[in-house]
Amino acid sequence: MVAIIDYDAGNIKSVENAVRFLGREAVVTSDGDVILGADHVILPGVGAFGDAMGRLRERGLEETIKKAVAAGIPFLGICLGLQLLFEESEESPGVRGLSVLPGKIRRIPEGDGRKVPQIGWNDLTFTETGSRGRLFRGLESGCFVYFVHSYYLEAGDFSDVAATTEYGPVIHAAVEKGNVFACQFHPEKSERTGLRILQNFLETAR
Numbered sequence: 719m720v721a722i723i724d725y726d727a728g729n730i731k732s733v734e735n736a737v738r739f740l741g742r743e744a745v746v747t748s749d750g751d752v753i754l755g756a757d758h759v760i761l762p763g764v765g766a767f768g769d770a771m772g773r774l775r776e777r778g779l780e781e782t783i784k785k786a787v788a789a790g791i792p793f794l795g796i797c798l799g800l801q802l803l804f805e806e807s808e809e810s811p812g813v814r815g816l817s818v819l820p821g822k823i824r825r826i827p828e829g830d831g832r833k834v835p836q837i838g839w840n841d842l843t844f845t846e847t848g849s850r851g852r853l854f855r856g857l858e859s860g861c862f863v864y865f866v867h868s869y870y871l872e873a874g875d876f877s878d879v880a881a882t883t884e885y886g887p888v889i890h891a892a893v894e895k896g897n898v899f900a901c902q903f904h905p906e907k908s909e910r911t912g913l914r915i916l917q918n919f920l921e922t923a924r
Contacts, residue, residue: 720920721756723783724748725773727763727798729904736906740917750782758920759786762906763798764866767823768810770798780816787818787898792922795900800893801869803900809869818898820874821890826867832886835868840883840903842891848880851894853901855918861911863891863903871902897924 720737722730724746737744737760745752753759761783763770774780787793795803804815807823815823826834842848844859859881870889873879880899881892892901899919905912 719756720744720758720760721753722746723753723759723761723779725763725770725777725779727765727770727773729762729764729797732904732906733760733762733796736913736916737920740913740920742920748777748779750778750785753779753782754786754789754791756786756791757924758792758794758922759783760794760796761799761802762796763802765798766809767798767801767807767815767869768813770802771810771813771815774802774816783816784818790897790924792897792919792924793899794919795898796906797867797902797904800871800900800902803898804871805874807869819878819893819895821878822872822874823869824872824887825869826889827886830886835866836885837866839863840865840885842881842883844881845876845879847877847894848892851880852922853880853892853894853899853915853918857911857914863901863905863908863911863915865891865903867902897922
């Protein structure tokens with residue numbers, strides 16, 4: 719069973735539909751016991767960093783997420799779900815993130831004709847971690863995925879970074895460390911490439 723964490727942050731239905739399309743049972747829930755009993759856990763989301771952390775804490779989900787990660791349950795953050803796994807964000811100064819991995823969330827700088835937020839397709843460059851890892855198995859560096867974001871990850875440890883993209887700065891677009899995976903882009907909206915990424919995650923053993 720795949721637990722999709724519900725904290726009123728949107729973008730849940732499309733993730734649920736993609737998981738079901740891949741033949742897996744999906745449960746949208748904020749129940750800690752259900753999450754900790756799942757085979758895989760997904761933290762999706764769109765919206766503001768500070769508001770999202772507030773809702774996670776109100777529902778007691780911060781501790782649940784940390785327990786799930788510590789228990790070795792394969793865990794995937796998507797979009798805002800990636801950002802929340804890190805320490806802090808320029809979007810919400812003073813708000814502490816989940817701090818599952820080291821790193822900060824920066825605002826994409828405007829200029830050189832860039833529009834913020836970035837909305838659309840961009841290509842990925844796999845790092846050594848991504849090339850040897852599990853999330854991008856069967857895919858080639860240079861594949862395109864779909865982004866919608868104004869903020870991006872600057873990882874504290876580059877060995878956690880599985881893929882990068884460029885939109886002004888070099889953006890750390892995906893991470894993989896142990897049982898923790900995350901994508902700034904939306905695999906559930908990235909057609910065949912995205913479905914393959916989700917399938918790879920769902921095939922990850924505990």
